[in-house]
Amino acid sequence: MAEQKSNASFPPDIIREILLKLPVESLLRCKSVCKEWYSLISDQHFIKSHYSLSSTNINYAHHRLICNTRSNLISCPLYDVLFNEYVNNAIQLENPLQRTWPRRVRIVGSCNGLVCILVEDNNTLFIYNPSTRITNFLLGSKKGAVSFSVHGFGYDEMTHDYKVVKLYQTWPCWGTMIYSLKARSWKEIGLFPCPDHLSDGKFLNGALHWATGDGQSGNIVSLDLGKETYGEVLQPEYDEGSGYFELEVSGEWLCVLCDYYENRAVDVWVMKVYGVKDSWTKLASIRHPNIWGAQIFLASF
Incomplete structure (x- = not known):
């Protein structure tokens, strides 16, 4: 009996669903299977869907914590941090500068699995993808030599463009410059x-946010990356007393950590509906913590 040929090819929709569930390392290998797969995996809509699916995985299968020491970038599985007694799989990330790490390196922010890094020694900025090892160095700005x-x-959803904002001190004000990864250029937008x-700044809902002053007299200033205009986010009704407050992002919520000097406690506030003052909710009040350590950002690999 002649051998019957099998033509068991899957429909494109099924192939797409299978590929969406793979980790990035496997997807990179799949790019070399055929031209169709290469085109699919390289498509921006596929990349966005893959990131969205990975970042909502309840088992934290593709999540890692990335933090910086003074001169290194360290990555470890989020699952180990949350559920294991010890973290045994922490690794030092590959240095994209192709030389020894500089003396001072700082994570500026993380967005869609990309990490923006500042080399403080020479004010070099670059956007790094830890999964693909692809690095985009930013061209130097004319204000590169400012003192601080x-x-x-x-990410700007309107133009599908990653943007880096630089606030530079020009006493007594701060100037603002925005770098477009698409245009590969800086522009100044005012004070x-x-x-x-x-x-x-902390990124959420298409805008960057900065905390100024303290919880009683300061402000939360926002910069819409699409419109490139400043605004203000109304704050919660803090308890009485002076304190220092830190702005963070927790999932889809803007978060304020308010440290009261008098009673040695930190209140944790979250804005459950962005832009709605009445949605601020105090989640916890933590007595005498020591939480001001290295910055930690969540990225999906």
Whole structure:
């Protein structure tokens, strides 16, 4: 009996669903299978769908924590951090600079699995994909030699463009420059609306956010990356007393950690509906913590 040929090819929709469930390392290998797979895996809509699916995985299968020491980038599985007594799989990330790590390196922000990194020794900025090892170095800005600057990193849904924001000190104000990864250029948009000391911006809902001053007299300033205009996010009704407050992002929520000097406690506030003042909710009040350590960002591999 002649051998019957099998033509068991899957429909394109089924192939797409299978590929969406693979980790990035496997997808990179699948690119070499055929031209159709290469085109599919390289498609921006596929990349966005894969990231969205990976980031909502309840088993944290593709999640890693990325943090920086003074001169290194360290990555470890989120599952180990949450559920295991010890973290045995922490690794030092490959150095994209092709030389020894500089003395001072800082994570500016993380967005869609990409990490924006600042080399403080020479003000070099680059966007790094830890999964593919692809690096995009930013061209230097004309304000590169300023004495002090802070940054922010996010994604503009309107133009499908990654943007880096640089706030540079020009006493008594802060100037604002925005770098477009698509255009590969900087442009200046005017002054930051508050003169206070700042830290790097936090990205959420298409905007970067900075906390200025303290919880009683400061502001939460937002910068819409699509419109490239500043705004203000109304704050919660803090308890009485002076304190220092730190702005973070927790999942889909804007988060404020308010440290009260008098009673040595930190209140954790989250904005459950973005832009709605009444949605601020105090999740917890933590007594005398020591939480001001290295910055940690969540990225999906």
